[in-house]
Amino acid sequence: MQPVIPDTDSDVPITFGFVLLPGFPLMSYAAAVEPLRAANTITGRDLYRWWHAAPGGGAVTASNGVAVVTDVAVGEGRLGADRVFVFAGGNPSGFEDPALSAWLRRLARGGATLGGISGGPYLLARAGLLDGHRCTLHWEHVPAFQESFPGAQVVRSLYEIDGARVTCSGGIAALDLMLHLIGRDHGPGLAAGVGDWFLHNQIREGLSPQRMDLRQRFGVRDPRLLRVLGAMEEALETPLSREALADIAHVSVRQLERLFRDGLGTGLHRHYLDLRLDQARRLRRETSLSVAEIAAATGFADADELSRAERRRARRGAQAR
Numbered sequence: 001m002q003p004v005i006p007d008t009d010s011d012v013p014i015t016f017g018f019v020l021l022p023g024f025p026l027m028s029y030a031a032a033v034e035p036l037r038a039a040n041t042i043t044g045r046d047l048y049r050w051w052h053a054a055p056g057g058g059a060v061t062a063s064n065g066v067a068v069v070t071d072v073a074v075g076e077g078r079l080g081a082d083r084v085f086v087f088a089g090g091n092p093s094g095f096e097d098p099a100l101s102a103w104l105r106r107l108a109r110g111g112a113t114l115g116g117i118s119g120g121p122y123l124l125a126r127a128g129l130l131d132g133h134r135c136t137l138h139w140e141h142v143p144a145f146q147e148s149f150p151g152a153q154v155v156r157s158l159y160e161i162d163g164a165r166v167t168c169s170g171g172i173a174a175l176d177l178m179l180h181l182i183g184r185d186h187g188p189g190l191a192a193g194v195g196d197w198f199l200h201n202q203i204r205e206g207l208s209p210q211r212m213d214l215r216q217r218f219g220v221r222d223p224r225l226l227r228v229l230g231a232m233e234e235a236l237e238t239p240l241s242r243e244a245l246a247d248i249a250h251v252s253v254r255q256l257e258r259l260f261r262d263g264l265g266t267g268l269h270r271h272y273l274d275l276r277l278d279q280a281r282r283l284r285r286e287t288s289l290s291v292a293e294i295a296a297a298t299g300f301a302d303a304d305e306l307s308r309a310e311r312r313r314a315r316r317g318a319q320a321r
Contacts, residue, residue, distance in 0.1 A: 013046050013047060013048055013049045014047065014048050014049075014082050014083070014185060015048075015049045015050065015051070015079075015080055015081045015082050015083075016033075016036065016048065016049070016050040016051075016081060016082070016083050016084070016085065017050070017051055017052075017053060017079065017081035017083070017084035017085070017107075017112075018032070018033065018050060018051070018052050018053070018084075018085055018087065019052075019053050019054065019074065019084060019085065019086040019087065019100075019120075019123075020052060020053070020054050020060045020062075020068060020070065020087050021054070021055065021060070021086070021087065021088040021089075021092070021095055021120075021123070022054075022055075022060055022061060022095075023061070023062070023063045023088070023089050023090040024060065024062050024063065024087040024088060024089050024118075025062070025063055025087065025088075025089035025117075025118045025119075025170055025171070026062040026063065026064055026066055027170075027171055027172065027174075028087055028089075028117050028118045028168070028170040028171060028173075028174045029062070029068075029087050029117075029174075031171070031172050031173075031174035031175040031178070032085065032087075032117060032174040032175075032177070032178055033050060034175075034198070035175060035178040035179060035182060035194050035198070036048040036050060036178065036182075038194045038197045038198065039182050039186070039190060039194050042190070042193050042194065042197065043186075043190065047185070047186060051071040051072065051079050051081070052068060052069075052070040052071050052072075053070055053071065053072045053073065053074050053076075053079075054070040054073065054074065055073070055074045055097050055099070055100060056073055056074075057070055057072060057073030057074075057076065058070065058073075062089075063089045063090060074097070074099060074100050074103055075099050075100075075102070075103045081107070081112050082112060082113065083112065083113040083114075083115060083166070084104070084107050084112050084113070084114055084115065085114075085115035085116065085117055085120065085166070086104070086114075086115070086116045086117070086120035086123045086124065087117050087118060087120050088116075088118060088119035088120045088122060088123060089118050089119050089170075090119070091119075091285055091286055092118075092119030092120070092122035092123065092141065092286075093122055093141075093144055093145075093148065093286040093287055093288075094286075095122070095123070096126065097123075100123060100127070101123070101126055101127035101128075102127075104123065104124065104127045104129060105127050105128070105129065108129055108164070111164075112164075113164045113165070113166060114129055114164065114165055114166070115165070115166035115167060115168070116135075116137065116166075116167050116168070117167070117168045117170055117174055117177075118137065118138050118141075118168070118169070118170025118171070119137060119138060119141050119170070120137070120167070120168075121135050121136070121137040121141075121145070121152075121167045122137070122141065122145060122148075124165070124167070125145070125148070125149040125152050126149075129165065130149065130151070130152040130165060130167075131149075131151040131152060132151060132152075132153070133152060133153065133162045133163070133165045134153045134155050134160045134162040135152050135153065135154060135155070135160050135162065135165065135167040136154065136155050136156065136157045136158070136159060136160045136167050136168065136169050137154070137167060137168075137169060137170070138169050138170045138171075139156060139169065140282060141286060142154060142156065143279060143282060143283060143286075143297075144282060144283055144285075144286035144287040145286075147283070147287055147289065147297070148287060157169070157206050158173040158176055158177070158204055158205075158206055159173055159174075159176065159177040159180070159206045160206060161180075161206065166181075172200075173204075175198065175200060176200075176203055176204045176205075176206070177206070178194075179191045179194060179195050179200070179203045180203070180206065182194055183203075191203065214226050214229050214230055218263070218264060220263040220264065222259060222263055224249035224250065224251060224256075224259060225249070225259045225260070225263050225264075227248050227249055228245050228248055228249050228256065228259075228268075231245060231248050232245070232271070232272050232275055233275065236275060236276050236279050236297075236298055236299060237296070237297055237298065237299055238299060239272060239276065239299040242256070242268060242269075245268065256268060273309060273313075274313070276298045276299050276300070276309075277298070277309060277310060277313055279297075279298050280294050280295070280297075280298045280300075280306060280310070283297060283298070290303075291303040291306065291307070294306065
């Protein structure tokens with residue numbers, strides 16, 4: 001590959017601090033650190049440096065069991081950093097560390113740009129660093145995050161840069177974020193060169209959607225069915241009636257039922273119920289909401305109704321096996 005020399009006179013490397021929490025997503029971490037290495041290799045210059053920290057220091061294990069040896073424990077040492085990114089996966093809502101929160105606030109006061117990747121924004125929000133800021137995080141964490149931190153302005157995008165706060169939904173979106181930052185730091189030519197290095201031939205914008213569109217996710221093309229599927233996902237707390245959904249599709253209820261059976265192989269009611277139960281499961285895992293509060297947030301009359309629906313689905317699953 002022909003080296004792409006940055007259009008800059010600065011010889012001062014930009015330093016990243018990567019804070020890894022137990023169970024951090026290795027895909028997101030690799031997608032963030034590897035572009036920095038590639039930028040240095042392609043140009044033959046020390047454009048970026050980085051260090052690692054974890055609560056308690058030592059080795060920290062990713063979600064797949066791979067361990068990364070960190071340089072310092074959270075709060076220790078005097079390593080400088082221009083940007084500090086927190087990586088968290090699994091159930092970030094269950095991780096509380098007052099020392100980490102205090103350290104992040106201290107770094108912010110010192111002028112560092114603070115970032116969170118995948119579930120990392122949880123830790124920034126818990127430290128009070130996302131109030132009034134636009135932010136994003138992995139779509140699976142969004143409902144619980146919004147319940148816990150109403151002061152943050154959640155955008156369902158790949159990544160968000162709002163002043164000195166950088167958040168990213170995780171996965172390979174971290175690669176798009178880093179290419180954007182490399183382009184901003186050293187010009188679009190280097191960003192394109194790093195993208196080519198990783199066979200990433202299209203750098204996605206931050207506002208690109210996180211998830212595949214409904215057509216791809218469900219393998220359906222009928223616009224009537226797609227409209228109803230979208231409406232269902234937007235109305236989990238107050239489920240729409242069959243009649244209201246049929247009006248959205250501009251068909252009768254009977255026709256709509258046929259569209260679901262033919263397009264998805266399941267009934268309208270079953271699909272909607274599964275969406276709500278999936279949401280309830282995420283809220284159970286990622287929040288401290290009571291069962292009654294989760295039931296209300298997913299359109300069930302009370303905790304008993306939710307529990308009965310969960311038991312029925314579990315029995316269906318057992319019978320299918």
